[in-house]
Amino acid sequence: xxxxxxxxxxxxxxxxxxxxxxxxxxxxxxxxxxxxxxxxxxxxxxxxxxxxxxxxxxxxxxxxxxxxxxxxxxxxxxxxxxxxxxxxxxxxxxxxxxxxxxxxxxxxxxxxxxxxxxxxxxxxxxxxxxxxxxxxxxxxxxxxxxxxxxxxxxxxxxxxxxxxxxxxxxxxxxxxxxxxxxxxxxxxxxxxxxxxxxxxxxxxxxxxxxxxxxxxxxxxxxxxxxxxxxxxxxxxxxxxxxxxxxxxxxxxxxxxxxxxxxxxxxxxxxxxxxxxxxxxxxxxxxxxxxxxxxxxxxxxxxxxxxxxxxxxxxxxxxxxxxxxxxxxxxx
Ligand SMILES: NC(=O)c1ccc[n+]([C@@H]2O[C@H](COP(=O)([O-])OP(=O)(O)OC[C@H]3O[C@@H](n4cnc5c(N)ncnc54)[C@H](OP(=O)(O)O)[C@@H]3O)[C@@H](O)[C@H]2O)c1
Numbered sequence: 001x002x003x004x005x006x007x008x009x010x011x012x013x014x015x016x017x018x019x020x021x022x023x024x025x026x027x028x029x030x031x032x033x034x035x036x037x038x039x040x041x042x043x044x045x046x047x048x049x050x051x052x053x054x055x056x057x058x059x060x061x062x063x064x065x066x067x068x069x070x071x072x073x074x075x076x077x078x079x080x081x082x083x084x085x086x087x088x089x090x091x092x093x094x095x096x097x098x099x100x101x102x103x104x105x106x107x108x109x110x111x112x113x114x115x116x117x118x119x120x121x122x123x124x125x126x127x128x129x130x131x132x133x134x135x136x137x138x139x140x141x142x143x144x145x146x147x148x149x150x151x152x153x154x155x156x157x158x159x160x161x162x163x164x165x166x167x168x169x170x171x172x173x174x175x176x177x178x179x180x181x182x183x184x185x186x187x188x189x190x191x192x193x194x195x196x197x198x199x200x201x202x203x204x205x206x207x208x209x210x211x212x213x214x215x216x217x218x219x220x221x222x223x224x225x226x227x228x229x230x231x232x233x234x235x236x237x238x239x240x241x242x243x244x245x246x247x248x249x250x251x252x253x254x255x256x257x258x259x260x261x262x263x264x265x266x267x268x269x270x271x272x273x274x275x276x277x278x279x280x281x282x283x284x285x286x287x288x289x290x291x292x293x294x295x296x297x298x299x300x301x302x303x304x305x306x307x308x309x310x311x312x313x314x315x316x317x318x319x320x321x322x323x324x325x326x327x328x329x330x331x
Contacts, residue, residue, distance in 0.1 A: 003098035004310040005058040009047030013061060013311040021095075021102035025074040028105050030085060033117035035065030035096040037305075037326040038125045038154065042314040044094070051251050052242065053091060060095025061310065062328075064088040064124035066117045067101070076105045084111040086289075088124035088280040091245075097310050097328055109285035112292035119299035122325035123158065127288040127297075129233060129278040130159035130209075135166070137231045137274045138207035142167030147198065147208045147223055151187060152178035154325045155211050155233070157300040160185045162288075165296040171202055178323060181300070198223050207231065217262075221269035229272045235262075237277040300324025307331070 003018040023029050041061055043049060066086040069079050079085065087108040095101055111120040134140040146163050150156045151172030163170045164186035171189035174182055179190050191198050199222035208220040210232040220230050235258065236242065242255040259275075266273035291297050302322040305313040307330050317326050 001099040002307060003095060004061045004307065005095070006045050006061065007058050009045070009050060011045075013045065013314065014058075015308050015310065018058070018060070018098065020100055023071060023073045023102050026076060026104050026106075027073040027102045028069050028076055028079050028085075028108060029071040029073075029100060029102050030065075030067040030087075030108075031070040032065055032067040032096060032099055032101055032330045034067075034121035034330055035062045035328050036122045036125065036154075037310075037313045037317045037328065038063050039317055040125075041094075042318055045314065051248070052237070052245050054245075055092065055094075060098065062089075062096030062098065062101075063091075063094055064121065065096035065101065065330075066111055066120040067330075070100065073102075073105075078105050079108065084117070084120075085109065086111045086120040086124055087282065087285065088128055088278075090280055097307060097330070099307075099330060105282070107280040107282045109282045109289050112289045114293060114295070115299060118301065118304060118327045118329060122154075122299045122301060122327050123288065123292070124280075124285055125278065126154045126158040126325065127162070128281060128284055129155050129276065130162040131284050131288065132278050133209050133231045133233060133276045134159065134163055134168075134207060137276050138209070138229045140166055140168055140207055144168045144207060145205045145225075146170050147202060147205050147220065148172045148211075149209060149216055149220075150174070150211045151182045151185075151190070152323050153211060154322070155209075157181075157185060157324045158297065159209055160187050161297040162291070165291050171198075171205070173198060181323065185300075210234065217265060221266065221271050224269065224271045226270040227272065229274060230266065231274045231276055233276050233278070235275065238275045241275070241277050302326050304329055 069083040146168045151174045172187045173193040202223045204225045213234040
């Protein structure tokens, strides 16, 4: 089968023949129709995560996608051949920029009925990130006041819609040219990050979702009410998560020092600091599919590339200027 992979960190993405995946018990084989680009894909290809994730070359690329169930492994009862599905794969077992992909069935969900494969492929990683950051880590519920940084990005465009679907009041940051879209997605307040300061405009927030990194932490804490939560998806994961993936003493020490520093900054503001490294979950994805089928969330696609163009799709993502998601279609 044709697939995208790298043979060394920092090298260009190769597109070539790879063996068909095995189909262990409990897995489904999916004929891929589309996959989406997430910044983690090109960060992995660059080697940014090599201290945390011990991956073997060739490293197959691609973290989520949509397709049709082609074959069932032993014991799979929750899907049938021909089902249209979408999913986020496990971090240690990537490779959705490929014609076929095998995955444990519990990580898969039925694709929303009202979405194309391209649209559905754009959802899993950012959808699960939004649910896990806002609901699980942040404790978001109806009436929560939530600030979502970088509202025009892949995570942001989903997170705004998800928070509104959950009954939250949503502020977001963006440049002027994104305002019309973000209003349409339901944002209650939009801060122009090029001319306004969030701490001058917002106060008393319950949750901040940080998709930009440490540069926005100090200002974000000023926006939170006492006891409010900053959930970041950037930087070093929490000590427990680092311990799950890495065994090296130095990696764990660096994580502890970093997390102590983050914690101290939060304490100074009477706030709570949390890091999310999102994880795959078919059950949560089914919840998201229900919101999509109910018309509460739609896909925002920045651009579409073919499987032969994965490197070009990565270059587009690396600009940090995409609006919504970048999708790779697969024949
Ligand atoms: N830990 C995890 O589990 C996890 C999960 C998902 C994502 N992430 C990380 O989260 C980050 C965001 O991911 P993404 O997919 O949303 O990225 P993305 O789609 O590449 O984000 C691009 C968007 O960010 C906006 N932006 C850039 N700088 C901004 C600023 N200073 N203020 C406000 N908006 C700004 C841009 O809007 P303009 O062009 O208008 O500036 C653009 O629309 C990535 O670093 C990714 O690796 C982590």
